[in-house]
Amino acid sequence: MNATPASDGRPRPTASGACDTQSPDTQERETVPRQKGGGQEAERLHASTVDFLEHPDAATAAQAAAVENLLRCWVRENDIAPPSLGVLRIPLPASGTGLLVPVHYWSPTGWHRFGLPYLDSGPHGAPCVDAVTLAALLGRESALPGPPSEQQTGAVAPEQLSAELGAAPFGGSGGPSADSGDLVGRVADSVRRTAEFIADRRHRPADDPDRFLAAEQSLLLGHPLHPTPKSREGLSEAEARLYSPESRGSFPLHWLAVAPEALAHDSAWTERGRTVTAPDLTSQLVGPGLALPAGHAALPLHPWQMRELRHRPAVAALLDAGLLTDLGPHGEPWFPTSSVRTLYRPGAPAMLKLSLGLRITNSRRENLRKELHRGVEVHRLLRSGLAEQWRAAHPGFDIVRDPAWLAVDLPDGAPALGLDVMIRNNPFGPEDDVSCIAGFVSPRPPADEPASTGRTPVVSRLETTITGLAARTGRPRGAVSAEWFLRYLEHVVRPVLWLDSEAGIALEAHQQNTLLLLDPEGWPVGGRYRDNQGYYFRESHRAALDQRLPGIGTQSDTFVSDEVTDERFAYYLAINNVLGLIGAFGSQQLADERLLLAAFRRFLTETATGPARLHSPLPSRLLDSPTLRCKANLLTRLHGLDELVGPVDTQSVYVTIANPLHS
Template sequence: MSPPCPARAAEDQPPAPQPTGERAPVADPGATVPRQKDGTARPRTFAAEGGGALPDPLDHPDPAAAAEAAAVENLLRCWVRETGLGRPAGPVLRIPLRASGTALLVPVRYWSPAGWHRFAQARLEGAPAGAPAVDAVTLAALISREGPRTATAPGAPGAHAAPGEHGGSDLVGRVADSVHRTAEFIADRRRRPTAPATVALDRFLSAEQSLLLGHPLHPTPKSREELSAAEVRRYSPELHGSFPLHWMAVAPSALATDSAWTERGRPIPAAQLLGRLAPGLPLPAGTTPLPLHPWQARDLLQRPAVAALLDAGLLHDLGPYGEPWYPTSSIRTAHRPGAPAMLKLSLGLRITNSRRENLRKELHRGVEVHRLLRTGLAEQWQASHPGFDIVRDPAWLAVDAPDGSPVPGLDVLLRHNPFRSGDDALCIAALTAPRPWPGRTAMRSRLAETVSRLAAATGRTTAAVSAEWFLRYLDHVVLPVLAFDALAGIALEAHQQNTLVLLDPAGWPVGGRYRDNQGYYFRDSHRAELERRLPGIGSTSDTFVPDAVTDERFAYYLGINNVLGLIGAFGSQRLADERVLLAAFRRFLGKAADLGPLPAQLLDSPTLRCKANLLTRLGGLDELVGPVDTQSVYVTITNPLHD
């Protein structure tokens, strides 16, 4: 881990940049973004392709208008990608709506080869002059009428994704809720751009609570329909929420647990770890503590299976207890600065495309991966990539019914907390997410702030700094993930929220971390080798996947979501020319050709399979239910890396 950096009062604002000599400067690939006297970029205006400069709608003084604009752009980006619409010949994109007998006309502010397009307000074709623009809810309703079967991209979803009434109405309602929540988050962050002291002093937590807009290619990134207004404020990382955990006590006959957690070579049971996190918690004799998310605890008490356990004395409701915990970007994983563990809690809310309750096989998977890495695999891997590691999930505790079956939602996963307060570690989604900053009127991302400060400190152009930053990211974060697949036959679901980058005091990438007990793909072709390393591997975790499915998912999560998403952020935020970064990525993949099948797949295939979040939502699919190869809708898109 990188050495601690001085704590800051302002929310994860980059420290004063310092020169670094790790990589020789790259040639300047373009002109710099205009900067103000303090060296930061001026508030953004976008020139609609073929038109004049326009203010960025995300900077609108009305938070509701900014949230509306963000939601419309998300829906349009999703529909463009998932239906195979190409770049228009002129400055306006025409989107046919055949089921409604009309079309949308959308001025293009910026067309991104990687998919992070920027659009102006959409209007219905033929609408009279002065007619209002199409809002997000109306756009969602229009898209819902079209349905997944209108997707024209090769390999569009088949019958399994056909929407029912639930899919369309569900999308409209969740879009409305997401817009409302986003407006609340923007308004609050503009009022309070500096985080509370406890959050500001922990740079990892500060970054985790900075994703105001969410996934730029998801239709409902901030929907939380089941939460009341008071619960949104209490449980949302975007509002710096915090809460004490709700505790239960589990009788020995109902307890299910496993732990590979060690300290100084000694195994530590999950129950002992949990006891340390709530000193003084009054427990009935012989029972084990179990922490729950407060919302989950209230919901569980309404379930007959849980009521039966309480009536039988196998479960005891102890209520809220202890110091506050803070939600991270996933909402359900709780962090407390200085605690040795983070807690991945079950939470039956619909967040993005799934209800987020832990599956028993996923709890087994986290411990299994930790044990696998301790067979010598981690040392072998990190001999060449010492700056990258997997955040371990080595212990869990759950509840079984009297018949031995798991009780859904009554569980907790204990995750290592490797981050000290000064470690500048943030997931890529937090790096690229626009938000207000102290003393700023415009929405800016941490990426834009970092690049601008480095440019000002070095006297180089923003484009040149962006290119060097990107190259270092490939070396320190992407290369180790490819190497792990080549070494072990394990692909990581390394999307932007699961992948963290470690920055040095100047803001350059120096390492990375992967986190997620769910997102491992053990290749069937490596089953025998992995079985030799850890006998019985995969028997309870259900982690082995056919190589063809692994290749598809790895290409999406690491190639499209992570790296192309980062390239799209550089381009759409006017930090660099995407074509230059795509060329750099191609050169990198060429040099990494011996690290598994992914580099050749990304370089040679004219098309790629891509997860379709909008069509998945229209299809009413829960990504945690069913076989891994049918949990989401995938479509075929043009590969921007292919010559």
């Protein structure tokens, strides 16, 4: 008999001992040899051929997504080679056991597809390992000192291991650190929220008619190589529904009036050749009916942030002194975009990047003063003539500008952290087909399927676009995918390389920061970059950039050594963005990743040596180096690092991985 998933979404064993997370009416299975100790047993490890993300129970689908994320992180961060058979064995020396993981698809670029894992030492019929247990196991491994060959381990009975993980998942000698316990809690939070998002989207599949907003709300599963992509500790369930783009939340802003002596601001925003100040911009966004004290500026805040700020002594003192006046919530609703804290309102001339003291992925999302300066500085730099040069070479690409900001200073002149807003230009109309790459490639359920099917399909916008183009052109999906990818390289990647080549500015162009513009048929025609945090001004170009904009970098702290710039640029543009896109094509069975890697190599070769050669060092680095440095999101989380704190070269953990582009 086959057991159905429990209400908590954790997989349960079948009578034959296989882990059952498949739909009730689907019995097809594949078998792969099961290994124990040093030899093979006749008994087989059963792996469902059903995609667990399509399970009709949203909690089970969320568990499967979280397990795959953790396993992808572990495989990448330990540079694990592909298994020779259809099962991957991951040794767990700290626990005296190992994991057996069914491999449904092995990706040369890291977007693997896995079934749910078993403990190698577990009895026949034991349940599969769920995401929370997997996080505890991997955290325990990461806490061991020294290389695996030097780690002191001993076999632990499965019953004892389960008891230890359940009773004290992050205590004891040789066990995980406190940050491993933090990982476990955040994985649980991420799984719970992902399940809620999946269930909500299955019942309300229709997208918002505003195409930009619909795209921003589509990233249901998050970063496929992050252990806690949807963790938002500090939000209640009711708040999460209001403040999450995945649940299509919306809410009015909370407004403060700021006295002139506490106000800090800057603006390079122009209208009809006249600079518009940041206070004038926010006044335009308030809407009618809000009584603002004379001479004060209107400061918009996220409602959750205002609730948090009330308890900070510095903010309470500003309120008591009358330097801040609480005006309460007011105005039309704003919509959270994929970053959660950047808000959009259809028809408004600006978006607002607000401070939000929640930990989202690896950081508390409160604006830093240097980031506010950086946004305005980049806008002024582009207006120095650089933008005209860039548009002449690549008219379809630009940066979404952050040309103004508003903040509060304490009486001693120090910034009041958490009381600041970046005002971002909104260049998009409701009909513009623009999507961040992360949301474009993320699988999501399009609608409820009839219960009799026992599955809810997950389809990405990438898949529907390629399938539609193939149907219209009568060509195979693989051929369409290759052409689509080549156009993406020309219209999105080459312009980013141009900016590094000509100006010494590398962009942190990961998939969520990169916006793709499509023509009416679905082909790439351009792109936009967004993020006032993600700029690397090369130290080697300091003099040239200072000549363009005297004093550049003084307040923004944006100059970075070429060595660190090379490492970060290779990760964000090449590994996260382009190789991640290739992985999406492969894992969604749209194209052979090896062919797309070959196409990327040809593009890089032409960029590095052809007639239109660019002088960015990235193409040669990608072609020549057998290894690459790659951000390790799991290790960064286990080390408790906040990527917005400290020097740029120590904000996150990087590891060395094999370069899939290297011949």
